[in-house]
Amino acid sequence: xxxxxxxxxxxxxxxxxxxxxxxxxxxxxxxxxxxxxxxxxxxxxxxxxxxxxxxxxxxxxxxxxxxxxxxxxxxxxxxxxxxxxxxxxxxxxxxxxxxxxxxxxxxxxxxxxxxxxxxxxxxxxxxxxxxxxxxxxxxxxxxxxxxxxxxxxxxxxxxxxxxxxxxxxxxxxxxxxxxxxxxxxxxxxxxxxxxxxxxxxxxxxxxxxxxxxxxxxxxxxxxxxxxxxxxxxxxxxxxxxxxxxxxxxxxxxxxxxxxxxxxxxxxxxxxxxxxxxxxxxxxxxxxxxxxxxxxxxxxxxxxxxxxxxxxxxxxxxxxxxxxxxxxxxxxxxxxxxxxxxxxxxxxxxxxxxxxxxxxxxxxxxxxxxxxxxxxxxxxxxxxxxxxxxxxxxxxxxxxxxxxxxxxxxxxxxxxxxxxxxxxxx
Numbered sequence: 001x002x003x004x005x006x007x008x009x010x011x012x013x014x015x016x017x018x019x020x021x022x023x024x025x026x027x028x029x030x031x032x033x034x035x036x037x038x039x040x041x042x043x044x045x046x047x048x049x050x051x052x053x054x055x056x057x058x059x060x061x062x063x064x065x066x067x068x069x070x071x072x073x074x075x076x077x078x079x080x081x082x083x084x085x086x087x088x089x090x091x092x093x094x095x096x097x098x099x100x101x102x103x104x105x106x107x108x109x110x111x112x113x114x115x116x117x118x119x120x121x122x123x124x125x126x127x128x129x130x131x132x133x134x135x136x137x138x139x140x141x142x143x144x145x146x147x148x149x150x151x152x153x154x155x156x157x158x159x160x161x162x163x164x165x166x167x168x169x170x171x172x173x174x175x176x177x178x179x180x181x182x183x184x185x186x187x188x189x190x191x192x193x194x195x196x197x198x199x200x201x202x203x204x205x206x207x208x209x210x211x212x213x214x215x216x217x218x219x220x221x222x223x224x225x226x227x228x229x230x231x232x233x234x235x236x237x238x239x240x241x242x243x244x245x246x247x248x249x250x251x252x253x254x255x256x257x258x259x260x261x262x263x264x265x266x267x268x269x270x271x272x273x274x275x276x277x278x279x280x281x282x283x284x285x286x287x288x289x290x291x292x293x294x295x296x297x298x299x300x301x302x303x304x305x306x307x308x309x310x311x312x313x314x315x316x317x318x319x320x321x322x323x324x325x326x327x328x329x330x331x332x333x334x335x336x337x338x339x340x341x342x343x344x345x346x347x348x349x350x351x352x353x354x355x356x357x358x359x360x361x362x363x364x365x366x367x368x369x370x371x372x373x374x375x376x377x378x379x380x381x382x383x384x385x386x387x388x389x390x391x392x393x394x395x396x397x398x399x400x401x402x403x404x405x406x407x408x409x410x411x412x413x414x415x416x417x418x419x420x421x422x423x424x425x
Contacts, residue, residue: 148355150392151424152362155417158249160409163399169236169408171229174246175200179227179238184288186280193259194285195223196293197238199245199252209294211301211419212254214281214325215411216264216310223259235404240412250415256289264309267340269316270347278317282324300362303418305329307407308375315382319348322360327418329366331410332402334378341378345385352389361392362424363417368396368410375402 161168178198186192199210215237217225228234237255244250263276274282286302289295304318304325311333318328335341351357367383369376376397386393396413400406 147390147392148358150361150364151359152420152422155363155420157394157396158413158416160396160398160413163405163409166231168243168412169240170243171239172243172246174242176242177202177238177245182288182292184284187283192280192284193223195227195257196289197227197241197255197257198293199254200242201252202254202294206294208252209296210252210254211303212256212289212295213303213305213415213418214285215255215257216260216304216306216313217257218306218308218310218407219261219264222261223257226255226257231404233404235408235411237408237411240408241415244412244415251419253415253419254289254293254295256285258285260306260310260313264313265316266309266312266336267316268335268344268347269320271320271351273320275316275320277313278321281317282321286324299324299326300424301419303327303329303363305331305411305414306333307331307410308333308402311375311379315344319351322357326360326362328361329410329414330368330379331407332369332373332375332379334367334369334375334380334382336378341381341385344382345388348385349389352386352391358390358392359424362420362422364392364394366394366396366414368398368406368413370398370400370402370406372401373406 177200180196180198181193182196183191183193201208202210215226217223225233226235226237229236229239237257241250241253241255245252258280260277260280263280265275265277269275269278290297295301299322302325304314304327306312306314306329308331311330312335314328314330315333315335318325335344365386367379369379373379383393383395396410398406398409
């Protein structure tokens with residue numbers, strides 16, 4: 001009945017149930033030593049009863065004394081004279097029998113067990129319940145450093161299309177968005193071009209504003225690569241988004257594809273230390289986009305993605321400026337040398353150790369590579385640093401290598417989890 005009342009009492013309070021379970025585990029951990037000592041005492045008594053000629057006068061008594069010392073409860077010492085009497089009877093007359101002797105000694109062992117449990121039961125009630133993500137005093141094992149949930153509900157990562165599937169990036173009979181070119185002047189007074197994808201309803205729904213994905217090309221390419229329609233050397237990003245938006249699998253969004261070929265660097269930056277690409281994003285690209293298009297402002301409405309060399313831009317700019325971006329997606333990339341990998345950890349270790357850093361990712365950090373990808377091991381090494389410090393992430397290993405087929409599939413997969421509906425900033 002008491003158990004039922006407790007269940008009813010805490011049925012609407014999961015936190016109370018969790019605290020109750022932790023208290024019971026703590027009590028059991030405190031009782032365990034006395035149970036072990038009681039077993040030792042029983043073994044000693046059995047040896048005395050069965051093999052009296054091998055049992056010293058202090059053999060059984062020492063076992064129980066040890067048990068009393070372990071639990072540290074004085075009320076059991078009152079049973080000591082009773083035990084001495086039973087012990088002496090057993091040693092002096094083996095005909096008493098083992099079962100009768102154990103029956104007479106049960107009150108002693110039972111007293112020790114009850115007293116120890118009562119002592120343990122008093123301890124949890126005197127403690128303050130732990131804060132979320134922290135462990136109760138004395139907690140061990142899996143409870144240690146228990147992570148918190150993310151600021152947004154964890155999305156379900158969709159499956160990649162098959163490597164032979166071409167339908168997801170084909171020009172289908174669905175409403176299509178618009179791809180246009182824009183020219184801006186950067187902080188170094190250079191004219192720079194970028195491609196911009198506008199979703200299908202951009203021109204008709206004139207009151208709507210849209211989140212923005214900043215999508216970076218790879219080495220040897222330029223800002224036209226992501227919308228080029230050549231299956232062998234193009235990515236058809238506009239058709240991928242058209243098809244996803246048409247069936248409600250992706251949010252309508254603006255995609256900005258700048259030319260970062262002259263500013264991308266394979267050397268890691270550090271928090272709040274802007275390299276050339278970061279400066280161009282913060283000073284020029286984002287202000288231009290938000291002043292010329294109906295783009296939503298705020299970090300919660302900006303995602304940054306890139307393939308190969310563009311992945312360096314994501315890590316260098318995105319990780320260093322989580323005050324600007326809230327979602328980061330790396331396709332087939334990672335720092336390439338031991339020196340840069342070491343510098344990456346040294347530069348970001350303090351930030352990664354900060355428990356608040358995970359709250360800056362509205363969607364877990366994403367990294368993907370093919371199983372024969374030249375960048376596979378580099379990406380794994382970079383991600384291992386983030387794993388070391390507990391940064392929430394998605395890791396995707398796909399078929400294929402460092403190729404267009406994979407990058408189209410990664411965009412298809414990640415576009416479906418971008419810009420979740422939640423209050424997390």
